[in-house]
Amino acid sequence: MHLDWWTFALQTVNFGILVWLLHRFLYKPVLQAIDARRAEIEARFAAATTAEAQAREALASVEAQREGIEAERAAALKEAMAQAEAAAEARRVEAQRQADALLDGARKTLAQEREEALDAARAASLDLGLDIARRLLAEVPVELRAEAWLERVEQHLAAMEPDERDRMKQGMGDGAPLRAVTAAPLPEAAAGAWRERLHRALGDGAAIEFADDPALIAGVELHFPTSILRLSWRSTLAGLKAEIENHGQPR
Amino acid sequence: MQASPLASEILFHLGPVPISRPVVTTWAIMLVLGGGSWLLTRRLAVHPDRRQAVLEVVVTAISGQIRDVIGREPRSLLSLLGTLFLFLVMANLSGVLPGVKAPTAQIETPAALAVIVFVSVHWYGVRAQGLGGYLASFARPKLIMLPLNLLSEVTRTFSLMVRLFGNVMSGEFVIGLVLALAGLFVPIPLMALEILLGLVQAYIFTILATVFIGAAIGSVEKG
Structure with a gap:
């Protein structure tokens, strides 16, 4: 079998040139496009991750604010209840005082009226007794x-x-x-x-x-x-x- | 006296350099692959169209095959092995075209490719393991294996060359004989088989080259 060394050499060189051509015009541009897309995907993923983290932080902030509002509401309710109880207690004490005063006044009035009625009864009984005594004495x-x-x-x-x-x-x-x-x-x-x-x-x-x-x-x-x-x-x-x-x- | 059918036909001379038919065919293949790549990759975008998607599928498929064999990032080998596969596919299938003889059906082209693979194997091996480490790898697992390992470097390169040359050349001979004996349309099934054979041989040559380089850089077990 005869080997044409010129052909062998030219084919070796040709293949080397083809490797360079395809590296320059095929693999490199395609890999760059793939890398660019991957970088964009990673950037978007990173942005999405950042957005998710920000959303989680915002959610946590909202949760904290809501808990604060709950606590503030509970405190306001507690304070309002305390004020209402204090006002009710004050009104009850005032009502009790007024009732006691009314009762005391009524008792005094009743006692006075009873005394007056008793005095009137005594006077009447005295007059009646006097009248009876006069009539009896007259006899x-x-x-x-x-x-x-x-x-x-x-x-x-x-x-x-x-x-x-x-x-x-x-x-x-x-x-x-x-x-x-x-x-x-x-x-x-x-x-x-x-x-x-x-x-x-x-x-x-x-x-x-x-x-x-x-x-x-x-x-x-x-x-x-x-x-x-x-x-x-x-x-x-x-x-x-x-x-x-x-x-x-x-x- | 009739010329040997295994000899390369000289078409013309460039000065003292004879230009044979396989060289011209290879130039045509280079023009198609190089020019086609330039045309197809002029306007690549982040969001690919159908043309770019096909290109990316080809490149990522070759890259994936290399990664599967060597088990590491394949980009440093992609230009050599990817070009080897694409060139072999084009070269092997070019014999199907009327009036065109596959460059790989002549011994010079498989020999050139085998030598390129041989040199590349050692170059990548030295680059990955250093000269001493790479040379020491020939003495493993035992020193007595050194002659056999050295011999296998030559024989596997030779077998790489002969396998490709023999398959493609024999396929073309069979088609030519059947065409001469049986008629115009009879060789068509054989031509289809030749297409399949060309694809398989391109794949085998490339995979073997990948395995050899993987063994040289230490990512594939030698054997």
């Missing part, structure tokens, strides 16, 4: 009434201390009379008995006068020169009325 003969009141005077004078009785009789020795005032005029016989028994109780030298005053209702008043011994119902009723006016209990 009792004046001599008996005079006798009863005379005994009452004697007992009272007898019960007094001697010094007190002497101070009462002071001035009677100068001719000043003792004036015995009764609710009804005493008959002559009763007046004699009164004069005799008063002389016995106070001394014989006393001048005694008799007078009548229907306002006494019943009983007697002994008008000494310097003092008055009241043993009449008028004085007793006056004391009762004074107690009623002072909202006190009758003695």
Whole structure:
């Protein structure tokens, strides 16, 4: 077999030239295009990754803001509830105070009205009792009434201390009379008995006068020169009325 | 006396240099591949059209095959091995055209390619492992293997050349004989078979070259 060395050499050179041609006009441009596309894809991927990271950060920020809003809302609600509770408590206390004041006022008014009603009832009962007593006394003969009141005077004078009785009789020795005032005029016989028994109780030298005053209702008043011994119902009723006016209990 | 059918036909001379038919055919192939590449890659864009997509499929397919064999980034080998494959495809299939004889059917072209592969294997091996490391690789796994390894470097290059030459040349002879004996359309199935054979031989030559280079740079087990 014959080998043409010129052909061999030319084919070797030709192949080397072809390698250069294809490297220059095929592989290099195509690989550059592929690399450019890959770089663009990687750049877009990097941009997408960056955008995703930014989106995640934005989402985290929004989440944090939302949590902050939730906390702020909870705090505002808590504060509002506390203020509402405080206001309700204040209103309740004020209402309680006003209710207590109203209740206290009502109690006072009620007590006052009750006192007034009680006073009125007492006064009415006093007037009724007085009226009843007057009617009953009117049916009792004046001599008996005079006798009863005379005994009452004697007992009272007898019960007094001697010094007190002497101070009462002071001035009677100068001719000043003792004036015995009764609710009804005493008959002559009763007046004699009164004069005799008063002389016995106070001394014989006393001048005694008799007078009548229907306002006494019943009983007697002994008008000494310097003092008055009241043993009449008028004085007793006056004391009762004074107690009623002072909202006190009758003695 | 009739000329040997295995001898290259001299078409003309450029000074003292005889220009044979395989050389002219190779120039034509270079013109087609080089000019076609220039035309097709003038306006490449980031977003490819159909033409650019086909180009990218071809380049990435070759690149992927190389990566699958050597197991590492193939760009440094793409120009040599990709050109080897494309040239072999064009050269092998050119014999199908009427009046054209495949350059690889003459012994000079496969011999030139085999020598280029031989030189490239050692150049890439030295570049990857250093001169000492590369030479030491011939003594592995045992020193006694050194003569056999050295011999295999020659024999595999020779087999690379003869395999390509024998297959393409024999295919063309068979087609020529059948055409001469049987008639115009009878060799068509054989021509189809020749196309398949040319593609397979281009693939085998390129893959073997890739394996040899991969073994030289240490990414493929020698054997």
